[in-house]
């Protein structure tokens with residue numbers, strides 16, 4: 001009890017400190033209903049603004065910004081409900097249909113016991129009504145924020161009749177991860193190495209449900225943060241969005257304020273109120289590093305103590321970009337949250353764009369990331385080895401040399417007024433977004449190499465590249481004289497004074513080139529007619545017997561994890577940069 005009281009006192013202290021330190025909304029006169037209404041209006045505005053922008057600038061509906069706006073809108077119109085079992089679907093549909101038209105229902109199992117259904121409504125008004133009518137669990141002492149994540153409890157009352165037809169589940173038991181054995185089977189059935197690469201990409205890429213759940217996760221956090229800060233939003237970025245993500249990859253999130261003078265759909269339409277009364281507020285200067293760190297420290301505490309579904313919060317505040325790492329329970333995703341890091345979001349947009357320019361880009365990046373993991377060139381923990389992000393840039397650079405992708409300089413040359421973007425720190429992120437405006441040679445390419453020869457060519461290129469004197473520059477699209485003493489230099493395309501591979505040491509670089517050399521040999525000698533372990537199976541070290549051992553090993557490992565899975569620490573750990581860079585856990589147990 002004493003512990004409980006102390007937790008409550010701590011929580012109250014945190015909240016009051018929080019409000020004192022950062023609240024820009026100290027005079028909150030709005031009622032909850034008004035807040036809900038304004039959030040509805042805000043979402044409407046985003047949608048209208050995006051539609052208007054799409055019409056006025058004739059931007060194709062598949063641009064990154066439009067895709068994000070649509071996914072964010074979808075997340076606002078959806079609720080996540082934990083149900084007893086899949087059999088609850090009809091009951092849940094009947095109940096939810098009272099609040100409005102349902103567009104889709106997706107089911108997934110987080111583990112053997114936890115069933116969830118993501119219900120998408122046609123209108124956000126339905127979600128707001130559901131939130132208004134839902135109740136808290138008996139015994140909830142600290143009134144938490146009302147969000148769109150629920151339990152579905154046993155009903156006593158009959159629901160009002162509704163005329164909506166039964167919704168067929170769009171996904172049943174989604175979010176399952178293919179085992180290495182599944183992957184092996186797919187690869188065995190392919191007819192060529194190019195076919196294997198396409199299959200691998202199809203199996204590993206994020207499904208529609210997984211993308212929905214990533215936007216739902218961002219939306220859920222945003223619901224909490226927006227009760228504390230006016231005009232903030234949480235945007236997903238990184239591989240979950242740029243098309244290079246694989247199932248179960250971490251979710252990168254950024255908390256941004258829309259006080260930045262930007263004209264694009266990430267920002268809500270500014271409320272140019274005619275009122276002569278303006279709030280007194282305490283401004284945050286998140287551009288100042290020490291304020292960002294302090295802000296994130298407090299944010300981490302709030303997340304750990306108040307946001308449902310958030311567990312195992314770790315702060316890494318000494319990194320170049322301070323981050324909060326946490327586990328989001330409902331969707332079973334590991335997340336990294338940063339603040340005001342719009343350059344990283346625009347970087348994701350650039351990578352997305354390169355993936356859109358040619359259909360071969362994403363399958364090729366996928367297979368090279370998978371190869372790098374199988375060779376322990378990359379790892380889930382940071383250190384002195386290459387990251388997936390840098391590896392993706394390496395592939396893009398190679399494709400520029402093959403005249404498949406244009407340089408960033410060219411994308412900048414063709415940029416229009418609508419493409420102008422500048423971050424809060426003054427980084428120019430302007431580049432062409434409408435691919436229809438690309439010059440013909442990049443729409444109809446002379447290079448029609450298949451995936452197999454591109455993969456082979458990639459390994460050959462990096463095993464012979466002069467890393468000693470040359471660096472790679474996506475912006476120029478050509479090798480450049482190495483401007484630094486780092487072992488590996490890949491210029492950050494948007495911040496050209498930075499090297500994205502500064503962390504990579506000479507030992508790791510040599511391993512990359514050696515492994516690439518081995519891969520060339522492997523692809524030259526692997527022959528489908530003479531070897532059952534051909535093509536990617538050889539390249540990725542996948543042998544049937546090993547896989548069977550691994551599956552058993554996995555089962556044992558899963559068992560031991562599930563034994564402890566509910567035992568989340570309530571302590572927030574602080575990790576400094578030195579700690580996370582320790583090469584203590586390079587080896588990955590399981591591929």
Ligand code: UTP
Pocket residue numbers: 237238239240242244245246249250252343344345346347348387388389500
């Ligand atoms: P990540 O390291 O998480 O990379 O950085 P990723 O592409 O998401 O790959 P995985 O799947 O997690 O391994 C997230 C994003 O941050 C930006 C890029 O947009 C990247 O996709 N970023 C990262 C930079 O802008 N610069 C960097 O040096 C690193």
Ligand code: MG
Pocket residue numbers: 238239240250251252
């Ligand atoms: Mg990531």
